[in-house]
Amino acid sequence: METSTALALLASAFLGTAVVIANVGLRYLDPARGALVSIPSTTLLFWLLALFLFRGKGWNASAFAIFAAVGLIFPALVTFLNFASNRLTGPTVAGTISSTTPLFAVLGAILFLGERLTPAAAAGTAAIVLGVVALTARGADLPRTWAAWVILLPLAGAAIRGGAQATVKGGLALWPDPFVAALVGYTVSSATIFASNRAFVTRASKALDRRGICWFVAVGLCNGLGVLAMYAALNRGQVSVVSPLVATYPLFTLALSALFLREERFGPRVLLGVALTVAGVVVLARA
Numbered sequence: 001m002e003t004s005t006a007l008a009l010l011a012s013a014f015l016g017t018a019v020v021i022a023n024v025g026l027r028y029l030d031p032a033r034g035a036l037v038s039i040p041s042t043t044l045l046f047w048l049l050a051l052f053l054f055r056g057k058g059w060n061a062s063a064f065a066i067f068a069a070v071g072l073i074f075p076a077l078v079t080f081l082n083f084a085s086n087r088l089t090g091p092t093v094a095g096t097i098s099s100t101t102p103l104f105a106v107l108g109a110i111l112f113l114g115e116r117l118t119p120a121a122a123a124g125t126a127a128i129v130l131g132v133v134a135l136t137a138r139g140a141d142l143p144r145t146w147a148a149w150v151i152l153l154p155l156a157g158a159a160i161r162g163g164a165q166a167t168v169k170g171g172l173a174l175w176p177d178p179f180v181a182a183l184v185g186y187t188v189s190s191a192t193i194f195a196s197n198r199a200f201v202t203r204a205s206k207a208l209d210r211r212g213i214c215w216f217v218a219v220g221l222c223n224g225l226g227v228l229a230m231y232a233a234l235n236r237g238q239v240s241v242v243s244p245l246v247a248t249y250p251l252f253t254l255a256l257s258a259l260f261l262r263e264e265r266f267g268p269r270v271l272l273g274v275a276l277t278v279a280g281v282v283v284l285a286r287a
Contacts, residue, residue: 004237005285007229008245014226016252020260022219028212035079036197037216042224043190046183053179063175064184066167071188074164075223078157080196085153097154099132102244104162109239113170121240124283128244131276134269135250165243169234178231186224241284248277 025034082098102125109115168181175181226249233242251274 002237002285004233004242005245007233007236008242009248009281011226011229011233011246012249013252014222014229015246016249017256018219018222018226019249019253020256021215021222023257025212025215025219028209029216031082032197034212034216034219035193037213038220038223039075039079039186039193040190041217041220042227043186045221045224046179046186046228049179050183054183058175058177060175063171064180066171066174067181067184068188070164070167070171070181071185072192073160074185074189075227076189076192076196078160078164079193081153081157081160085150085157096133096136097151098158098161099129099136099247100155101158101161102129102247104159105165105243106162106240108163108166109169109243113166113173113239115238115240117240120283120286121238124280125240125244127276127280127283128247129280131273131278131280132247132250134273134276135254162243165230165234165246166239168231169239172231172235176235178228178235181231182224182228186227245281245284248281251277 022034022038029037085097106115106117106121106125110117168185171181172178226246230242230246233246254270254274
């Protein structure tokens with residue numbers, strides 16, 4: 001197995017674990033306050049690690065600007081879009097549409113980075129996207145009560161995530177330091193989320209709870225390590241391979257939820273999703 005493949009799957013494991021921990025943390029904090037805890041926690045971790053890992057070797061102003069620009073929208077803006085889309089459309093629609101992230105990432109890599117999509121990579125990506133859709137979709141919801149345009153919110157979130165991956169890959173070509181990319185991006189995201197918190201944290205939001213803070217600190221650490229592993233994978237491999245592998249994180253969420261939260265049932269839909277996702281991973285690992 002190539003190093004980039006292993007790093008992408010490691011990123012998926014961290015991101016999937018973060019989802020499970022967040023489900024517990026949401027018992028004590030609402031999503032907006034949770035984001036105000038998790039993203040700055042990750043930023044603090046990275047600055048502590050910078051004392052040992054940051055060397056400034058290979059400094060490139062253009063790459064720094066790219067990493068900072070990505071930080072304005074990922075994870076900060078994506079987090080807010082997730083809040084809005086989940087609130088307006090519900091988790092089923094939002095989660096299913098978010099599964100299209102690899103499609104946007106691969107398209108961006110082809111158009112702007114000149115990557116070539118091999119038949120094997122295309123087949124693996126398609127299998128993973130279909131598998132993740134099967135894993136995240138749920139039964140029939142209540143009749144739709146939201147306007148059709150609202151569907152653009154989760155679609156925009158997926159496009160931004162995919163675009164961020166392709167953009168970071170371009171920055172890493174100029175300054176191949178995944179840690180700097182994560183450090184700069186999260187620092188800008190922390191500033192963005194603090195500046196925008198009034199729009200999302202209202203009087204109706206739950207008050208800060210120590211238990212919730214602890215859980216969301218853990219969420220931030222898992223997400224941060226997942227993003228760092230993803231950037232390291234992008235530094236070594238192609239977006240068309242890394243992005244679909246990172247998108248398999250619902251597999252880890254499913255397994256951990258079944259083991260610790262006992263909230264998942266393995267029906268035909270879930271088993272089909274697992275089979276498609278695993279098949280896609282195998283194809284990409286050999287691509």
